[in-house]
Amino acid sequence: xxxxxxxxxxxxxxxxxxGREQSTLAxxxxxxxxxxxxxxxxxxxxGGCDATDxxxxxxxxxxxxxxxxxxxSGSVIAWYNIIDPVAVQDATxxxxxxxxxxxxxxxxxxxxxxxxxxxxxxxxxRRLGDRIPVLLHSGYTLFIRPYGLSPADAARxxxxxxxEGRVPEPVRVxxxxxRGVVRSSAPDxxxx
Numbered sequence: 001x002x003x004x005x006x007x008x009x010x011x012x013x014x015x016x017x018x019g020r021e022q023s024t025l026a027x028x029x030x031x032x033x034x035x036x037x038x039x040x041x042x043x044x045x046x047g048g049c050d051a052t053d054x055x056x057x058x059x060x061x062x063x064x065x066x067x068x069x070x071x072x073s074g075s076v077i078a079w080y081n082i083i084d085p086v087a088v089q090d091a092t093x094x095x096x097x098x099x100x101x102x103x104x105x106x107x108x109x110x111x112x113x114x115x116x117x118x119x120x121x122x123x124x125x126r127r128l129g130d131r132i133p134v135l136l137h138s139g140y141t142l143f144i145r146p147y148g149l150s151p152a153d154a155a156r157x158x159x160x161x162x163x164e165g166r167v168p169e170p171v172r173v174x175x176x177x178x179r180g181v182v183r184s185s186a187p188d189x190x191x192x
Contacts, residue, residue: 003153008032012170014073016178023078026178027058030170044078051081056091069095073171075128082124085147095148101166140166
């Protein structure tokens with residue numbers, strides 16, 4: 001992949017949920033010039049183990065051959081439903097950049113507390129490895145886990161896709177879209 005390519009397309013994936021059972025994933029295809037070029041959705045189980053399959057389904061449902069990489073807003077979503085970025089990379093054949101936005105001591109203790117008998121979930125979290133801090137041109141620090149590309153290329157792509165703040169546009173817009181879908185499907189006062 002040529003990271004400097006102007007026509008490069010990223011699939012940004014982010015989630016939103018309200019309630020206890022399902023979370024909505026939105027995937028937004030965005031060109032490097034920040035034009036949106038496609039959208040897809042999937043649902044995941046809150047507290048489940050189906051997040052990796054849902055991310056792959058978002059990519060597959062788009063049926064696109066021009067996507068160059070995936071950007072995920074976090075790898076632990078929907079109440080400890082852990083995405084396996086290596087499995088996503090293997091299934092899609094594309095590099096993956098997992099983004100997070102704050103320093104953290106990690107989630108190992110939280111996983112142990114909420115899922116004391118789930119050694120698989122804890123092992124999946126540990127396989128994610130360490131995050132790499134990236135200072136963006138906006139002055140903010142983004143934390144990334146790159147898979148299938150070098151940390152330097154991942155940092156450059158995050159900078160290229162970040163207009164302001166600390167959130168790259170593909171995942172920022174995906175999060176907005178996911179929130180909009182969740183809000184629009186929530187019952188309002190007139191439906192009660």
